[in-house]
Amino acid sequence: MAQRYAVRNIRLCTKDCLCLYVCPTGATDTENSVIDRARCTGCGACADACPSGAISMAPQTYPPQQPKAAETVRALRALAHERARAEAAAAALPGRMAVALEKSNRVLTEDLLREAGYMLPQSNRVRAFLQGLADNPPGEGFPREAAEGLLRSLSWTEPEKEAPTERWRCSVCGYIHEGPLPEGFICPRCHRPASVFRQMES
Structure with missing residues (x-):
């Protein structure tokens, strides 16, 4: 697999279409203008040829x-x-x-x-944040399915860490925070300070 792949910024594209002529696999020639990542070899010919600078090369793994x-x-x-x-x-x-x-x-x-x-949307910090939202939605009407969908669709660049053992419960709204409680932490649900959190027994 190539170390990088081409990405097109539709807003910058001026439809010169030189990328269609230089791409060796036809990855730039799609119905929705999104370059086909599966067919892209990462050669960079399309990015070099694009006169509007609408194509850039992104790494496969951040x-x-x-x-x-x-x-x-x-x-x-x-x-x-x-x-x-x-x-x-x-x-x-x-x-x-x-x-x-x-x-x-x-x-x-x-x-x-x-x-x-x-x-970085592919980092462990984002993964933990999304998992927390999916497990403990901050309120009624929160799109839990969207958070779960992002967890399934994002390509994570860091290996998943072991689940943290510390768990803290907000004594006001019941929100559960996993992992160490950092100084200055504020409850994402009721916006109370860290002082209202109580550590849960493991």
Whole structure:
């Protein structure tokens, strides 16, 4: 199997179609414009030929995400929590300015959470997060099937770690957190601090 494969960004594609002529296997010639990963040999001819820069080469396997210092993660999560509160406040206000504030705070929150450890969707941290959502949905109407579908469909780049032995229960809402309880942790369901969690007996 090749070490990389071609990916097309439809937004950048200007339909010059040079990729169709240079691809040795026809992987670029599909009905939905998505390059066929199974047929792609990773030669890079399509990316080299594309005049609009719409094709790039992605690795088959991503390296494990590099860890951040605990103080940095705590600061990023605290900022993300504040941005989420600002988003909720803006959502309750009328007008176009409030909509803009809501969206900008959402983007900032997502970026902070990515930097805090969820940058690579194939990492163990994301797998544990999705598994937690599937096992303990944060509320009624949560699309549990979507979380389970992502768990099945994502290609994980890190070997699965053994299940953590520590389990903590929120004394307010009953949410169960598996693994060590980090400093500055906030319950994803009721948004209470780590001090309301009680360790469960194994």
